[in-house]
Amino acid sequence: MAIQRRPVDKVGSGARYVVLVLGAVLFLVPFYLLLRNGLSTEADITSPDWTLFPSSLQWGNIAELFDSRSVPMARSLANSAVIAVTQTVLVLAVSGMAGYGLARIPYRWSNVVLYATVATLLIPAAVTFVPSFVLVSTLGWVSSLRGLIVPGLFQAFATFLFRQYFLGFPQELEDAARIDGLGYLGTFWRVVVPNSLGFVAAIGTITFIGSWNAFLWPLVIGQDQSSWTVQIALSTFLTQQTSNLHQLFIAAVISILPLLVMFLFLQRWIVQGVERSGINE
């Protein structure tokens, strides 16, 4: 039975698109402002007669930023890249293996380990920055890449998500691998992982975004300029001085480029990662 569309629906549909387009423009304005100010002269940013388009495009701002001694831009970008890539790869390996072990290897104390993992989900990482700082400073890891990377590698939530995922993995594939003589490690790396790349990509992209954009922990640990991430460099720039706005804006544009490129090519996996990470089943 076809449902008759009434004229009201057409009006409703038109209104819906008006709202969607207006919303989309509003959501894109901040990105435009970043780019507009990043490619302006200082005068175009602070002029009392603000215009939508700058009077000229200053591509030279990029070179000026990397030449400037006041912001260690190249160093902080490199730090962020090292931290985000290492954390993503290691979180996937550590939590992936732990999730598989918890889901598939029968062991007496398996449930105890699982409960100890789930219990920490009630305690948000941000609230424990004081005790974590105490530990890391005792280890002498303040202002070091180790101190920035290692404490973030043991993600209870990622382990829990991997466990849930592997519980639903088709057991027949693993049985076939066992018959072919593969042990637990062989089955995991050669059969389970290659057949789970979508899920790995989902958790990986979300971990990378979180790591690249992390602020509180790098602020607490990255005390020397040499250990600043790009977020800390930007924040220091933003809270310490207000001159050189064009440099600050172009630095911000460069800092979000890696993630925008990821969004362009990997959005499907990011969306799946968000769906997985938001639903507490």
Next chain:
Amino acid sequence: MLTRRQRLLGTQDRNLWFWVFVGPFFLGLLVFVYVPILWSIWLSFFTARNTVTPTEFVGLGNYADMLSDPAFRSSMLTFVVFAAFIVPTTFALSLGLALLVHRARWFQPFFRSVFFLPTACSYVVATLVWKMSIFSGVRFGLANTVLAWFGVAPTPWLSVTQPPWYWLVIVTVRLWLQVGFYMILFLAALQRISPTLYEAAAIDGAVGWKVLRYITVPQLAATSSAVLLLLLVNAFQAFDEFYNLLSSTGQYPPYARPPLVYLYYTALGSGQDFGHGSAGAVILTLVIAVVAVGQGRLMRFGRED
């Protein structure tokens, strides 16, 4: 009889393999999550300034100090005010956008991407745009430029406390950053609703608001309560936008300090007061755990009937 070695390794060495897989994670969890928390609980009973191996036991003194400190209590109040703004607005806006995008027949992927895109942005970058461009207190800020068209005098958004316009800046920046994330959760839930439910409703003559009220909203109940819990817990942990919007040259104004900002300046400021800082962290952790468990019970309670 099993030998000691066989008992240790288990059938087919399963015990060994379990620890090969789970050991690295579990060891890290113990060292980097459990040890700091227990150490912190221990520190919270001592006077510990600039040291992590204190000797002067003060019992519950630090807790009493924190709970009677007006600054700590006002940070909890700041959280309540912040949550009262950010939780309902994010919830309504992300649900509204999800419904709009879900029903859009043309360009649906485009609109979804646009609203989701701010998820890629960090709080620092968003704060920069809000503080230095949109809500810059000077006349050339975007908000003031637009207001000037209507003859409104420029407002110093972040530095006035009467009226507290800084809340508008703080709430809108988080709104822009997180609405897309929750919209994706609602969209996923909307896509899981079976089309037969809508067909049945259509046959029964339900249209428009009635469908929304009797089909869509009840089907979204589980997602809604998960979203509410996430929003509340995330609001409780707010730090990035407050710190970057309001602090300048190492100074943070006395107003608008949420719990983590307060804790940051207590424990890691010039005093390095780990005793009080740890007591504060324990109190905040308990508050979050109670909220999470309470909400979890509510959810389960709701599902039973």
